[in-house]
Amino acid sequence: MLSYILALCLNLCLVLAASRTTAPSGALVVSKAPAKGQYSKIQDAVNALSTSSTTAQSIFIEAGTYSEQVYIAPRKAALTIYGYSENTADYAHNVVTITQKLSQNEVATNDLTATLRAWSTNFKLYNVNVVNSYGSGKQALALNAAAANQGYYACKFVGFQDTILAQTGTQLYAKSYIEGATDFIFGQHGLAWFTGCDIRVLSASLGYITASGRASSEAGYYVLDHCSIAAKSGATVAKGAYYLGRPWGAYARVAVQSSTISEVVNAAGWHIWNTGDERTDHVTFGEYANTGAGASGTRKFETKLSKAVAITDVLGSGYASAAYVDKTYL
Template sequence: MKWVNFVGGLKHSVFKTAKNIAFPSYTIIVAKNPVVGDFTSIQDAIDSLPSINPVRVVIKVYAGVYTEKVSIPQGKSFITIEGDGADKTIIQWGDTAQTTGPNGQPLGTNGSATFGVNAPYFIAKNITFKNTTPVPPPGAVGKQAVALRISADTATFLGCRFLGAQDTLYDHQGRHYYKDCFIEGSVDFIFGNSLSLFEGCHLHAIAQNAGAVTAQGRSSILQDTGFSFVNCKVTGSGALYLGRAWGPFSRVVFAYTYMDNIILPKGWDNWGDPNREMTVFYGQYKCTGPGATFAGRVSWSRELTDEEAKPFIDLSFIDGSEWIRL
């Protein structure tokens, strides 16, 4: 467990020191009614910003269903997207990995996202990101359908909903904080290789057969990445793994989390590669509910001690005090 002590004292040196901008310089209104807002499209509002955006901008999105595919380019940092409530402001689209793109080739999982973020210091509040693709049948190919992809450092999501089926939330790369969010899906519906803390979130499965909450993609022992779920709850349908070892050094911890009886007793899956059982880190700490029983878990997962759990259960896990501005 030497690495637990290492992580506990880590400043995550692979990341640059974060210098967030908390106070908005100005606000843009997006509304379905053109008389009320500055724009009727979220993408149009983003496109109106300079290609290198140096100040915090709030894009206030009034209630409504916005059927559009949205992308935030790399230079447009410091954007806040704020809805009227996650049940009232919804951004939706229906691409999958096999959808043909403008170049005549399949979009792939990355390109299937309804909402893609490629710039740092992004904040989303009280809004729903949805991929409308239904739950695919077992064994279906190319049905990955991402609701939101976050491919940049220092992103915060507060009171948001992520709705989809296979591969709902692509937590791709960077440090991310999710608080009081609702995340729904069937297979690997939280996946990627970010360093992310999920606090007070509701993870809801709509799997028809077997499914998995996470597929964390840590590929090297040198990577400071992993998912930590604290004070969350897992509910829904199907027979669910807590995680599958998408990366050989996959790292996921559930702490103080309620688990419904849909969790498979084994808890974790090795992605068909027994060698990964020696290198992954899967842990539980003081979880509750009928699905949290540790007795049937695979031998290569662990029930954490207080000391082992400590690095994972607060904002220091993601250097949050540096950059999170609620």
Template sequence: MAPAYVCMILFMFMLASSHSAAVTSAAILVTVDQSGNGDYEKIQDAINAVPSDNKELFFIMVKPGIYKEKIVVPADKPFITISGSKANGTIITWNESGEIFESPTFTVLASDFGARYLTIQNTYGPGAKAVALRVSGDRAAFFGCRISSYQDTLLDDTGRHYYKNCYIEGAVDFIFGNAASLFERCHLHTLSEGDAAITAQRRESPSEDTGFTFLGCKITGVRTAVLGRPWGAYSRVVFALTYMSNVVLPQGWDDWGDVSKQSTVFYREYKCYGPGANAEKRVGWSGKLTDNEAQLFLTKNMIGGKSWIRSIPTRFKKASTKHA
């Protein structure tokens, strides 16, 4: 990778960073370039080179290209960030259907993971479960990424997660799982052609501190959809300050054919707007948050994010050796 390219990208990252968590140590910079001008030609090879039980920050910079890879970030490799320069130029793609833990294009098992300006897609299409991204580690953050599939796009499985300025596309339960996650200024685009759900949150007991919050987001689509349905009996989803196009059906929510869940789910909206936000015909077992109730959902405090969401590193060093 040419030095001028590295300097340009790092300068852009530093300008784009606005997060409060400070990084005091230099990150180890690793480059991936399909043309052979980086440290590695494949993203997975760069991940594999990170030591087990790693304690240092690794910043894997991926040069634009289409990377046909099935990626796994193992649980014993924390503190990795993988970044492109812009999402529509750095594309990680796979085509596979199957069970939700087996089909993902990109799987994150490690804690303290970050991704920036990547497209992560599963191109399988309709007809089966086909996960694009599975996030099963704690303290994972995604900035400016594009995540797309059709059914079960984003398995937001377990842990605390933060998504900012991401584009997420799918048709059926395309944001699902039992993580505690904040989606800020994200664009949700539903491919549903009827009444499929955007979310399927799986909170299974009132003692679980999990749920999805969508803050300042935008919902568009091709036809119509509902905001969510309960994968777990205590499913918790909040939409706040979100623009809803007329793709959102008037009833807003679905009980997945189990009326008993109507008394246990927590489905709330707060100061949403647009033609799909009209609450007159919403199901009676959803509701609106008061100003006081909404405060919990309007900051990163709900996921403890101020203590772990990292800024772009401002100092870099190269790895001491290049692994084969």
């Protein structure tokens, strides 16, 4: 029986550890050394695609670092962007990076700071590192996920403040890496499911992982499921320096479940917004079946969950057949 289980696990690993080193049929290609018909910039490839066609679209990015901001305009077709990878199951093998360093010191809105501005529904991204290298001091997004039905698979999101804006609609983040220090998973209306993600915090005396801006009893929900929360490798983070979240909106709703939480998370678990503007009267901050040194303590404002939040409660009962959902990452 044990040998059967081990063989099954091995087969599963082999399936998941597939490579993607050539462009899928019909995909536009972006390369650091583009051949005829290829593109040197990701934005140029995106701009070459129709926004009115309903035929599925794709872009394949060859290995390299692309210093640009990418805007994906709303479109009728599903769009998938693939990064070159020799192991598509693991962000650690990613060799495609999009990076820039805009902050709200230079532009007027959060959206305009984002390295990737994803405004299209039915959008998927695989094996790409998305980086905003601005650092501390101002809002500086890696990703603005500004539309419903988006999926991010084995990606890496790097920032300091406001790394991911999961703003609206159903969104899935699977087997990805998310790094930051201040409110680095945030938004107002998103129904976002984060599963199997490594959430890493930076050196800071005080930090917050989530900042839900839910302002009424609408559907918005952020769920961190089977994730790992710890300091970034090499970063010095004091015990208890971080909180799982604080309420940007008065009806903030976040759950952390079946996750491993290291001692970087404070025993209080959750934090007010600001002194004199606490915003805690209507929050739902839930935890269930977490482990690790940071998973226990005298939790403030916590809602005791009697069971795990179901993925259907966030992504809907038909999520498994949705075009943006890749079940091989779940």
